[in-house]
Amino acid sequence: MKKLSSFLKPYWLLIILALFLMIVELGVELLQPLFIAKIIDDGILQKDLSVVIKWGGIMVGLSIFSFLGGIVNSFTASHVSQSFGHDVRKSLFSKIQAFSFANLNNIPTSSLITRMTNDVTQLQNTVFMGLRIMARAPLIVIGGAIMAMTVDLKLSLVLVISIPILVFFLVWVMKRAAKLFKLVQKKLDGVNNVMRENLTGMRLIKAFLRKEHEIGRFDGANDELKRKTMTSLRLIETTMPVLMLVMNGAILVILWLGSGYITTGDIQVGEVVAIVNYATRIAASLSVFSWLITVISRAKASADRVTEIFETPIDIYEGKKEIRSDGIKGGGIKFLDVSFRYPGTDNAVLKHLNFSIDPGGSLAIMGATGSGKTSLFQLIPRLYEADGGSILIDEQNVKDFPLDTLRKKIGYVPQEALLFSGTIKNNIAWGKEGATDEEVKEAAMHAQVHGTVMKLPKQYETLLGQKGVNLSGGQKQRLSIARALVRKPKILLLDDSTSALDLKTESKLLSALKSYTCTTIIITQKISTAMEADKILLLENGEVLAEGKHEELIHTSELYRKIVHSQFGEEGIAIEPKNFSQ
Numbered sequence: 001m002k003k004l005s006s007f008l009k010p011y012w013l014l015i016i017l018a019l020f021l022m023i024v025e026l027g028v029e030l031l032q033p034l035f036i037a038k039i040i041d042d043g044i045l046q047k048d049l050s051v052v053i054k055w056g057g058i059m060v061g062l063s064i065f066s067f068l069g070g071i072v073n074s075f076t077a078s079h080v081s082q083s084f085g086h087d088v089r090k091s092l093f094s095k096i097q098a099f100s101f102a103n104l105n106n107i108p109t110s111s112l113i114t115r116m117t118n119d120v121t122q123l124q125n126t127v128f129m130g131l132r133i134m135a136r137a138p139l140i141v142i143g144g145a146i147m148a149m150t151v152d153l154k155l156s157l158v159l160v161i162s163i164p165i166l167v168f169f170l171v172w173v174m175k176r177a178a179k180l181f182k183l184v185q186k187k188l189d190g191v192n193n194v195m196r197e198n199l200t201g202m203r204l205i206k207a208f209l210r211k212e213h214e215i216g217r218f219d220g221a222n223d224e225l226k227r228k229t230m231t232s233l234r235l236i237e238t239t240m241p242v243l244m245l246v247m248n249g250a251i252l253v254i255l256w257l258g259s260g261y262i263t264t265g266d267i268q269v270g271e272v273v274a275i276v277n278y279a280t281r282i283a284a285s286l287s288v289f290s291w292l293i294t295v296i297s298r299a300k301a302s303a304d305r306v307t308e309i310f311e312t313p314i315d316i317y318e319g320k321k322e323i324r325s326d327g328i329k330g331g332g333i334k335f336l337d338v339s340f341r342y343p344g345t346d347n348a349v350l351k352h353l354n355f356s357i358d359p360g361g362s363l364a365i366m367g368a369t370g371s372g373k374t375s376l377f378q379l380i381p382r383l384y385e386a387d388g389g390s391i392l393i394d395e396q397n398v399k400d401f402p403l404d405t406l407r408k409k410i411g412y413v414p415q416e417a418l419l420f421s422g423t424i425k426n427n428i429a430w431g432k433e434g435a436t437d438e439e440v441k442e443a444a445m446h447a448q449v450h451g452t453v454m455k456l457p458k459q460y461e462t463l464l465g466q467k468g469v470n471l472s473g474g475q476k477q478r479l480s481i482a483r484a485l486v487r488k489p490k491i492l493l494l495d496d497s498t499s500a501l502d503l504k505t506e507s508k509l510l511s512a513l514k515s516y517t518c519t520t521i522i523i524t525q526k527i528s529t530a531m532e533a534d535k536i537l538l539l540e541n542g543e544v545l546a547e548g549k550h551e552e553l554i555h556t557s558e559l560y561r562k563i564v565h566s567q568f569g570e571e572g573i574a575i576e577p578k579n580f581s582q
């Protein structure tokens with residue numbers, strides 16, 4: 001909460017202006033019954049028209065003044081609330097960018113989206129209401145009671161007794177409603193999650209004829225959302241009849257007691273009218289409370305959810321900046337007894353790994369699905385932290401590099417080629433800030449995608465649909481390799497990134513990589529690719545099963561021989577590798 005209120009600090013002057021104008025509006029509203037009492041008692045009952053004109057004129061003048069104040073208040077409240085929402089969203093976005101994968105595993109993507117959008121909008125609306133009208137209702141209740149007491153203390157006691165009872169009741173409702181609305185927001189996350197999965201997997205859904213199943217899944221999440229929202233609203237809706245019952249009862253008592261005091265001459269008619277007028281305004285303000293409770297309870301739930309993101313500690317250790325702030329030079333990599341388990345899980349997916357790659361060298365990693373190949377990759381740019389052992393780059397622990405410096409010289413091509421909407425040029429240039437057209441073209445040529453791009457009507461300016469939907473799998477892979485190459489990496493990590501390429505294109509790509517002075521690790525299932533590396537690492541269940549050159553493994557590893565045999569037959573055992581590294 002403290003963190004959220006700090007977003008209002010830069011606008012404190014405007015907030016004071018808005019609150020001041022709201023109080024002016026409120027003051028004028030609270031003075032109206034007094035003027036009415038004056039007009040009745042000193043003007044109408046005394047048959048003095050000049051008094052009626054004088055106080056009537058003052059009433060109209062103040063109303064116009066308050067109306068103009070209201071407009072300025074509205075502009076100011078709108079400016080402050082929009083700026084607040086903008087700043088919170090910006091800050092949330094930056095925080096999420098800094099999240100480690102372990103952090104991201106804890107809060108689902110759909111929930112992050114709801115928090116960034118719906119929750120921030122709730123807070124933004126609450127700030128607007130807060131500056132525009134929210135304080136009016138409680139202030140009218142308090143101010144109205146005080147003003148009524150200045151008119152006649154005895155008669156106002158009815159209000160002084162009934163208002164605190166109602167306030168206790170409202171606070172109780174508000175606390176319960178905040179808890180319920182937190183559940184509502186969670187259910188909204190659920191709806192967003194189904195929507196997100198559905199829209200991203202639309203092709204699969206259509207191909208598998210799973211439309212009905214998906215509609216059912218959405219209905220389930222949508223019904224849950226409706227049920228929880230109804231429960232919350234039902235609680236709030238009970239407040240209105242209770243408030244009205246108590247306040248109308250109070251007005252009746254005031255009228256009954258007031259008529260008695262008028263006959264005994266203790267009070268004037270205008271004064272009773274003024275107190276009833278205050279009681280009516282208080283009742284009207286209290287009726288706004290049920291709506292206010294909804295807004296505040298929702299805002300409290302949203303504030304908790306947004307604050308949770310701000311308070312989530314980034315569980316990745318930022319390197320000591322004084323060490324290796326000059327970045328990766330040679331790119332030699334060593335894994336020394338490295339073990340790793342995913343946060344929140346019990347089983348280690350990598351166990352006591354030991355291997356090394358010389359600067360500029362190449363390593364191919366092979367292994368069955370789930371053997372830990374991608375997990376190993378993710379430890380190098382520290383997308384996850386190793387639990388045991390150390391990973392050295394240029395003989396320095398990766399934890400001692402500032403994160404930015406470490407990642408700047410690593411070209412990572414993930415298993416699933418992910419492209420962004422925008423032009424082909426922008427997608428490649430995304431890999432390096434300020435990449436020139438020449439650099440983009442050069443990277444595309446080496447990634448064997450330049451020819452394909454040049455055949456498109458708008459060439460590098462061709463717009464890609466969402467996630468590159470208008471490209472083939474192989475084209476996407478090559479663009480994503482070009483994006484890694486454009487940054488002239490010192491370490492290149494290719495996670496099965498050539499799987500969709502035909503053998504000829506893949507061979508050309510591997511030859512082109514020779515022009516890069518970088519250490520290359522390539523995860524592959526193809527012997528033809530692996531045998532071109534300096535060294536091959538065979539992983540099984542997170543352990544190194546065998547390590548060595550193709551011609552060594554042929555003799556030393558039974559499993560490797562089996563893989564070669566399955567891909568090339570008996571003659572494959574005799575194939576000579578053409579080393580593609582430096």
Ligand SMILES: Nc1ncnc2c1ncn2[C@@H]1O[C@H](COP(=O)(O)OP(=O)(O)OP(=O)(O)O)[C@@H](O)[C@H]1O
Nearest residue numbers: 342345349367368369370371372373374375376415
């Ligand atoms: N985010 C995660 N949280 C928990 N466990 C995970 C996570 N990602 C992967 N795993 C588990 O870690 C193990 C290794 O997965 P990894 O993706 O590294 O395998 P892989 O060898 O790259 O497989 P593939 O060839 O299918 O890509 C698997 O058992 C997998 O279930």
